[in-house]
Amino acid sequence: MKISHNWLQDYFDKELPSPEKLAELLNAHVFEVEGLDKVHEDTILDVKVLPDRAHYALSHFGIAYEVSAITGIPLKKERDLTVTLGKQTAPKVTVEDEKVCRRYMARVVEGIGKAETPKIIKERLAAIGQRSINPIVDLANYTMFDVGQPLHAFDADKVKGGITVRKAKAGEKITTLDNKDVALSADILVIADDVGPLAIAGIKGGKRAEVDSNTKRIILESATFDPVLIRKTATALNIKTDASKRFENNMPPAGAFLGILHFSKRLEDIFGDSISFSPFTDIYPVHTEDRTIEIDLDFIHAKLGAKVSEKEVIEILGRLYLKAENKKGRLVVTVPAWRQDVVIPEDAVEEVGRLYGYEKIKPIVPPKVKGDLPLNKNFYYANKIKLILANHGFSEIYTSTFDKVGEREVLYPVASDKNFLRTELTKSMAKALEFNLRNTDLLNLNQIKLFEIGKIFKDGKEINSLVVGITNTKSIKTKVNDLIRDAREMLIKELGADVQTVCTIDDSGGLLLLGGQQIGTINAIDGVMEVNLDLFIASLPDPKGSTLQTVRLSLSSLVYRPFSKYPFIVRDVAIFVPESTKVVEVLAVIKKETSTLLVNDYLFDEFKKGDKISYAFRLVFQSFEKTLTDDEVNRIMKKVAAAVTAMGWQVR
Numbered sequence: 001m002k003i004s005h006n007w008l009q010d011y012f013d014k015e016l017p018s019p020e021k022l023a024e025l026l027n028a029h030v031f032e033v034e035g036l037d038k039v040h041e042d043t044i045l046d047v048k049v050l051p052d053r054a055h056y057a058l059s060h061f062g063i064a065y066e067v068s069a070i071t072g073i074p075l076k077k078e079r080d081l082t083v084t085l086g087k088q089t090a091p092k093v094t095v096e097d098e099k100v101c102r103r104y105m106a107r108v109v110e111g112i113g114k115a116e117t118p119k120i121i122k123e124r125l126a127a128i129g130q131r132s133i134n135p136i137v138d139l140a141n142y143t144m145f146d147v148g149q150p151l152h153a154f155d156a157d158k159v160k161g162g163i164t165v166r167k168a169k170a171g172e173k174i175t176t177l178d179n180k181d182v183a184l185s186a187d188i189l190v191i192a193d194d195v196g197p198l199a200i201a202g203i204k205g206g207k208r209a210e211v212d213s214n215t216k217r218i219i220l221e222s223a224t225f226d227p228v229l230i231r232k233t234a235t236a237l238n239i240k241t242d243a244s245k246r247f248e249n250n251m252p253p254a255g256a257f258l259g260i261l262h263f264s265k266r267l268e269d270i271f272g273d274s275i276s277f278s279p280f281t282d283i284y285p286v287h288t289e290d291r292t293i294e295i296d297l298d299f300i301h302a303k304l305g306a307k308v309s310e311k312e313v314i315e316i317l318g319r320l321y322l323k324a325e326n327k328k329g330r331l332v333v334t335v336p337a338w339r340q341d342v343v344i345p346e347d348a349v350e351e352v353g354r355l356y357g358y359e360k361i362k363p364i365v366p367p368k369v370k371g372d373l374p375l376n377k378n379f380y381y382a383n384k385i386k387l388i389l390a391n392h393g394f395s396e397i398y399t400s401t402f403d404k405v406g407e408r409e410v411l412y413p414v415a416s417d418k419n420f421l422r423t424e425l426t427k428s429m430a431k432a433l434e435f436n437l438r439n440t441d442l443l444n445l446n447q448i449k450l451f452e453i454g455k456i457f458k459d460g461k462e463i464n465s466l467v468v469g470i471t472n473t474k475s476i477k478t479k480v481n482d483l484i485r486d487a488r489e490m491l492i493k494e495l496g497a498d499v500q501t502v503c504t505i506d507d508s509g510g511l512l513l514l515g516g517q518q519i520g521t522i523n524a525i526d527g528v529m530e531v532n533l534d535l536f537i538a539s540l541p542d543p544k545g546s547t548l549q550t551v552r553l554s555l556s557s558l559v560y561r562p563f564s565k566y567p568f569i570v571r572d573v574a575i576f577v578p579e580s581t582k583v584v585e586v587l588a589v590i591k592k593e594t595s596t597l598l599v600n601d602y603l604f605d606e607f608k609k610g611d612k613i614s615y616a617f618r619l620v621f622q623s624f625e626k627t628l629t630d631d632e633v634n635r636i637m638k639k640v641a642a643a644v645t646a647m648g649w650q651v652r
Contacts, residue, residue: 001048001049002127002129003044003045003046003047003128004042005019005043005044005045006041006043006124007060007124007146008022008060008064008067010076011068011075012064012067012068012076013074013076014073014074016071016073019036019043020036022045023045025067025071026045026047026066028359029066029070029354029357030070030354031048031050031053031063033045034046034047039127044127047063051249052341054245054246055246055249055250055252055340056252056338056341057148058148058246058249059144059145059146059147059148059149060145060146061147062148065320065321069319069320070355072319081264082265083264083277084268085276085277085279086110087276088278089278090108090280091163091219091281092162092163093162093164093165093283094162094163094164095165096166096167097166097167098283098285099226100189100226101223101224101225101283102225102253103256103283103284104221104223104256104281104283104284105222105256105284106163106220106221106222106280107264107278107281108156108217108219108277108278109218109264109267109278110156110216111216111217111271111275111276112216112217112271112275113216113271113274114213115135115270115271116135117134117135117270118269121142124142125138125145128145130145134212136153136218137153139266139270140152140153143262143263143266144242144259146262147255147258149222149246149251149256149258150202150242150243150251150259151221151222151263152191153211153218153219153220153221154199154205154218154219154221155215155217157216157217158209159209160193160194160195161193162194163191163193164192164193165189165191165223166189166190166192167186167188167190168184168189168197170186172196173197174190174197174198174199174200175206175207175208176200176207177205177206177207178204182200184200187233188236188237189201189202189225189233191221193209195208196208200237201223202223202225202230202233202243203230203234203237203241203244204239204241204243220260220263220264222256222257222259222263223256224252224253224255224256225251227247227250227251228248230247230248231244234248252288252337252338252340253287254338264277288337289337290336291335291337292332292333292334292335293332293333293342293344293345293348294331294333295333296329296330297313299349300349303346303349303353304352304356305362306356306360306361310326310331313352314326314331316351316356317333317348320339321336322335322336322339322348322351377540377542378464380543381540381543382464382533385466385491385495385533388490388495392449392490394449394450394451394487395449395451396451396452396453397432397450398452398454399425399428399429399432399452399454400422401455402415402420402421402422403421403422403423403427404417404418404419405423407423407457407459407460408421423457423458424458424465425452425454425466426467426521426530428452428467429450429452429467429468429528430469430523430526430528432450433450433526433527433528436450440473441568441600442622446472446473447470447483448470448471449469449470449487450468450470451467451468451469452466452467453465453533463532464532464533465530465532465533466536467529467530467531468484468487468528468529468530469526470484471526480525480527483527484524484528484529485524487529488512496540496541497514497536497539497540498514498515499513499514499519500512500514501513501522503524509521509523509524510522512531514535514536514539515539517535519531519536520536564622564623566622566623566624566626566627566628567627567628568599568621568622569620569621569628570618570621571618571619571633572604572617573590573616573617573651574614574616574652575614575615575644575650575652576609576614576649576651577612577613577615578613579611579613581649586644586649587601587617589644589647590617590619590643590644592643593639593643594621594636594640597621597623597628597633598621599621599622600619601619601620602618603615603616604617604618614652621633
């Protein structure tokens with residue numbers, strides 16, 4: 001947010017500290033100032049306003065409010081903002097969905113004539129990077145950067161019928177003020193008249209009711225829109241504006257009233273008695289009210305690590321317009337509705353702490369704890385299970401918490417196939433086994449062993465779940481159901497759990513029971529077992545001062561080998577050689593012809609025939625620079641065959 005030091009001074013009778021000192025104070029107490037720029041006789045502060053305070057601080061008034069609280073310099077008394085009302089009636093407005101349009105204010109202004117934007121407004125807008133367009137648009141922009149409320153003005157003579165705030169209809173389009181044609185979907189909120197959309201609500205005005213040099217009457221809009229809807233629409237349309245930035249940060253409804261008052265008064269300053277105003281139309285169905293927070297001094301002292309007197313606390317909060325009173329030994333803090341970030345006692349403590357001064361709070365070393373700390377049972381056993389499985393060759397995986405189907409739908413899904421919270425880990429484990437099985441040649445593995453500990457959301461509960469999965473390549477003859485049984489029995493034995501297994505006749509599936517209650521399922525066909533970890537751990541004895549045994553590895557023994565992002569190609573070759581020839585001798589001949597493209601090789605079969613022996617090798621080729629083609633690998637294999645023949649050996 002660009003803040004003009006001269007503009008800021010308008011809010012105070014007493015002279016403000018220098019821009020450099022002001023930047024120092026803001027940095028210490030509330031906002032990071034990222035830079036200072038000299039513009040003519042002014043200095044512009046580049047203030048980084050974070051989202052938690054953006055609803056009140058993305059304006060000169062918001063920064064002035066903070067400066068006043070930090071320095072103790074009182075804000076100047078607000079001037080009278082009343083204007084002369086004419087005989088015209090308030091505009092007719094309909095809001096179809098009050099959840100996405102929380103407040104909508106409008107008024108008609110008549111008597112707009114030829115005029116110039118005041119020099120000071122032009123200069124201040126230019127200093128913060130805004131160009132002058134015409135008095136109406138300039139005043140709307142000036143008001144937004146002054147008090148934070150976005151406004152929009154429609155040429156009243158171009159509006160057909162009343163104003164309706166509604167969702168767009170199928171097939172509707174709008175040409176925006178910057179002459180871009182935008183197709184509107186049914187989830188986009190628009191401001192419309194009887195003909196069609198006039199503006200994309202909270203984001204961009206339309207060309208059809210644009211204010212120009214011939215405008216005589218305007219309909220002035222000041223509203224509050226749903227922040228989530230505005231953000232989604234701005235992102236979907238790729239239209240980011242100063243208005244959308246403010247609305248998506250949850251502008252308070254009180255800002256709509258403040259904005260329309262300031263705009264109207266400044267308009268009267270420019271046009272004088274030649275203009276007149278209608279009363280307001282104000283659709284405000286659910287009023288936001290001031291709220292109270294109860295807090296005591298001991299809580300403040302414990303959270304801050306500093307003893308601040310009650311008098312200081314009340315005085316600090318008062319500078320922020322947070323009225324605090326002692327009632328029956330507790331402080332009751334009244335928070336104005338527009339401070340939407342102060343909701344819980346900890347928020348009030350933060351306000352005290354930052355104005356008191358974090359530099360005044362001395363660091364306190366936590367006291368040493370005598371004896372063994374009690375172990376968290378769930379944490380202890382979850383980590384013990386991980387160690388047990390890792391020691392038996394299992395690798396831990398993490399899969400997405402979201403799924404295409406489920407019981408709990410996500411309000412704003414990250415993708416179309418991830419709009420529910422998952423109800424099981426089994427499905428994602430089966431996919432992980434299938435995916436990793438494709439890479440066994442590259443990794444020189446004949447078995448994939450995986451596990452995951454994660455949350456599932458089932459029967460209205462959030463459950464910690466464990467899933468274990470095993471699968472083989474064709475070279476392993478052991479059945480998957482035998483492997484999953486062995487893994488199950490190993491885990492139960494090492495943990496000392498009293499779990500019973502009920503399997504189908506063919507051992508292809510089953511249940512895990514604990515005291516007659518089902519705590520898990522077995523899908524031996526896919527090689528997957530899933531267990532309700534909460535119930536499983538609850539049945540285990542409490543850990544008594546024990547610690548997990550870990551293995552310390554010497555860093556010097558660890559070697560990192562990068563992997564390629566390109567796919568690999570597999571070729572098998574069988575070679576007849578004299579019986580006395582060793583495997584390493586044959587591999588040496590092969591490797592000499594394959595250079596660095598051979599990333600893995602292993603012997604997968606051998607048999608004798610007479611005085612000769614056949615070695616069958618699997619060769620895995622992969623490049624770190626590109627995707628290999630079959631032709632490239634075939635040329636390498638021809639060179640291998642030629643080298644083998646030159647040795648007097650025979651390729652089968």
